[in-house]
Amino acid sequence: xxxxxTIAIAGATGILGGLIARAVLQPPYDQIFRQVRILTRDVxxxxxxxxxxxxxxxxxxxxNPVDELSVNNALGxxxxxxxxxxxxxxxVHKIILGGLVKNKVKVYIPSEYGNDHSKNxxxxxxxxSKLGQQxxxxxxxxxxxxxxxxxxxxxxxxxxxxxxxGPLLGFDQENLTYTTVGDPATRVTYTSVDxxxxxxxxxxxxxxxxSTADSVPDHVTLSGAAVSYKDIAGFVEKATDERITLKSLxxxxxxxxxxxxxxxINVIRYLIGSGKMNYEDDNHNELVNPGQSVxxxxxVEEVIIEQxxxxxx
Numbered sequence: 001x002x003x004x005x006t007i008a009i010a011g012a013t014g015i016l017g018g019l020i021a022r023a024v025l026q027p028p029y030d031q032i033f034r035q036v037r038i039l040t041r042d043v044x045x046x047x048x049x050x051x052x053x054x055x056x057x058x059x060x061x062x063x064n065p066v067d068e069l070s071v072n073n074a075l076g077x078x079x080x081x082x083x084x085x086x087x088x089x090x091x092v093h094k095i096i097l098g099g100l101v102k103n104k105v106k107v108y109i110p111s112e113y114g115n116d117h118s119k120n121x122x123x124x125x126x127x128x129s130k131l132g133q134q135x136x137x138x139x140x141x142x143x144x145x146x147x148x149x150x151x152x153x154x155x156x157x158x159x160x161x162x163x164x165x166g167p168l169l170g171f172d173q174e175n176l177t178y179t180t181v182g183d184p185a186t187r188v189t190y191t192s193v194d195x196x197x198x199x200x201x202x203x204x205x206x207x208x209x210x211s212t213a214d215s216v217p218d219h220v221t222l223s224g225a226a227v228s229y230k231d232i233a234g235f236v237e238k239a240t241d242e243r244i245t246l247k248s249l250x251x252x253x254x255x256x257x258x259x260x261x262x263x264x265i266n267v268i269r270y271l272i273g274s275g276k277m278n279y280e281d282d283n284h285n286e287l288v289n290p291g292q293s294v295x296x297x298x299x300v301e302e303v304i305i306e307q308x309x310x311x312x313x
Contacts, residue, residue, distance in 0.1 A: 005208055007080040008037040010063060010096075013047035016113065017084035019197035025054055029201050039063030039074050065092050071099035078103060080204050083111040087126070093133045097140050107146045107207045108137060113196060115268070116151040116221055119276045122255075124262040138218070146207055151221045152196050153189030153277050154268075156303040160190075160232065162313045168265045169272070170229070173236075173313045176244050182251035182273030184230045189279040191224035192298040202288040215287065222288070224297040226280035235301045239308045249273075 007024055011017035024033055036057045040048045043060040052058050064070040065085065075081065081100055088096070088111070100108055110133065117127040137147045158164025161171050170179035180186070191199075199222055207216045227235075233244035251273045258266040271277040289295060307313060 005033050005079045006035040006037060006077055007033045007082065007204060008039055008061075008075060008078040009082045009084065010039040010065070011084035011086070011111065012038045012051060013040050013045060014084055014086075016193050016196060017082075018047070018051065019193055020082060020084060020200050021051055021058075022054065023197040023201040024204065025057060026201075029205060030055075030057065032205055033057065033080075035059055037061050037074070037078065065096055068095050068098065071095055072102055075099045075103040075105060078105050080107040080109070080208055081105050082109045082200060082204065084113070085111050087111075090129060090133065094136070097137050100137075100145060101140050105145060107148065107204065108141075109148050109150060109200060109203065109207075110134065110137070112149045113152050115153065115271055115277050116219065116279070118219065120271075121274075121276070122259060124267055126262075126264070126267075134218075146213065146216070147218060148203055148207055148216055149219050150196070150200060150203065151219065151279070152191040152199075153223065153279060154191075154272075155193055155196075156190040156225075156298070156300050157193055160300070160304065161236065161307060163307060165265065165268075169269060171232075176242055177247060178229050178233055178244055179247040179249060180229045180273060181249050181254045181269045184233075184246045184248055185228045186273060186275050187226040187228045187231075187278045187280065188272045188275075189223040189226050189277055189283075190300050190303075191222050192303065195224045195295070195297055196222065198295055199288040202294070206287070217284070220287070221279045221283045222285060223279040223283040225300045226278050227300045232300065232304070235304045236308075236313075239305055240313075 009017055009021050012021045024036055037059045038051050039061050041064055043062055048060050052060050061074045063074040117131050120127055134149055160166045161173050206212045237244055254270055258270045
């Protein structure tokens, strides 16, 4: 372990970014990354200061992704750049890429953490944009910038029952009815944000070390757990002793609707129903967590129990 690498995280004051920052500060990574640079618009914010309080390796750095000078200054001396920013425009991404190339950053993990766009059997603007941004990054890097896109399916913390987008995905807990697009037995991948953070920390280390860099592909897929709406209904019934009714919508009709109105929710529900967001048989879990020897992947049932106990439903 060289301990000479500097890792920079954009979006670290958000939920996932904050967990990634905490993960790279834990052993063994605290001996690998000599500096963890938190890139934020406001270094004085309570969330930024809370990260600063985690340890001496943390450095708060002002970062405005729409300002070329700010980006260049923030990325000076950085070896690994991790983004957990929300959706960025192509213009902002171009500014960030310019800073990565100019400062000779070696590893870039873009803000993906969702569906693997290459599995889509259709084209929508957001997927085309994200794949295009990745292609541009690899071309601009000219073999010197390793770009590792990480696909994780849904987050159980925000994609179930009453949490986050759960109700928009057909989980109507008030009326004890879950509505799927297609077969309720079709499975979808969920990966907890804690597990994603641990995986990103692991990938950062593997990708930067010359002896292991080749083991990390350009596209990494994770699958913490794969479950169906039928499975989820069973977990909730077990936790609450209430009966859940399952309903389904015609997937072909939904596809037509999705192509006419390609909103994020319409796209996600089609991907779930078509099985294109199920990565249980095609993933890189063993790369980041061989035999679950580093940690145990969190299950959807565990999250449901936690949410029920905390009163979320």
